[in-house]
Amino acid sequence: MKVLLIAESREGKLLNSCYELMAFAEKMAAETAMFLVGSDSALPQYGGKLYLADVSAAGEYNPDGHKQLILDVVAKEQPDMVVFSHSSYGWDLAPRVAFALQAAQISEVVDVAGSTMVVPVCNAKLRRDVAPKTAKTVVTLQAGAFGLAEVPSAAPVVEKLTSQSGGKIEFTGYEQAESGGVDLGKAKIIVSAGRGIGKPENVAMIADLAKALGGEYGASRPVVDSEWVEHNRQVGTTGQTVAPKLYVACGISGAIQHLAGMKKSEFIVAVNTDKDAPIGDVADVLVVADLKQFVPALTAKIQAL
Ligand SMILES: Cc1cc2nc3c(=O)[nH]c(=O)nc-3n(C[C@H](O)[C@H](O)[C@H](O)COP(=O)(O)OP(=O)(O)OC[C@H]3O[C@@H](n4cnc5c(N)ncnc54)[C@H](O)[C@@H]3O)c2cc1C
Secondary structure (H helix, E strand, C coil): EEEEEEEECCCCCCCCHHHHHHHHHHHHEEEEEEEEECCCCCCCCCEEEEEEHHHHHHHHCCCCHHHHHHHHHHHHHHCCCEEECCCHHHHHHHHHCCCCHEEEEEECCCCECCEEEEEEECCEEEEEEEECCCCCEEEEECCCCCCCCCCCCCCEHHHHHHCCCCCCCCCCCCCCCCCCCCCCCHCEEEEEEEEHCCHHHHHHHHHHHHHHHEEEEEEEEHHHHCCCCCCHHHHHHCCCCCCCCEEEEEEECHHHHHHHHCCCEEEEEEEEEECCCHHHHHCCEEEEHHHHHHHHHHHHHHHCC
């Protein structure tokens, strides 16, 4: 099995998702080659062959152009699988590459067993096992699902690609999302509300506990989607990635998209009525309790100190 890993760079910086792609390849016990539109000054630490297209010529965001470059590498390397991150870059490019190769595409893979890929369905409440029926497969990997490979000290063997400008899309730049004054990325303590809080009025008890601990409050996606909490407080793959000293997850089940945003926290406490909730797998302490009783009681104890 040979896989072509599609690394990414943004504004001159290599994204460390390339080490997630490498972790996936390790799990597959696959031979690898890597592709990157980037620059000589931001190469991955990688012991294999890296096909590098210079970003100044290929453009940072040019799906048509990048697709052609990838197809050229596929023609040379003949990989069985082309592997993208499930990022905005992967979402755009993977289907184009799959269509051109007439290959099966499997999106948002969270696990793998042999040729069977596991993907979440129904908002990650269920998992679906799928296997490709084509010789080549294109996959995208959910952020955080495979962890990071140990970073090798080796430098890649670089083969430079020549690219032509053009394509149907003009990339005009990035726009900073409004932070609304909250930067969860800098918070040392975060208390997050999940769907288990039950109703919007209960956000206040989460915010109170966060305040008593000297931290900020965050939320899982359903709480944000319900407009109980503003989006800049969402933790997870489509929200912020945080790594505070203490993360308190209240009424959060521990879906992979949430875990990807907080599992690097130093100490994790989860409050959940379900002792088998998946959040328990990453939590240092799992408090099996009704948060509506436990959280105000804990806040009162802390305030009394
Ligand atoms: C492409 C994509 C991107 C996503 N991005 C994100 C993201 O960035 N962030 C994110 O969070 N999710 C994200 N999701 C959604 C994710 O899959 C889950 O649906 C979501 O994280 C679940 O949120 P939750 O844990 O709050 O709710 P649920 O999964 O419904 O869990 C609620 C938990 O509360 C517990 N509970 C219920 N009542 C109580 C109580 N009284 N006291 C204590 N515990 C109680 C339950 O036992 C349960 O474990 C994404 C999904 C997709 C498909």
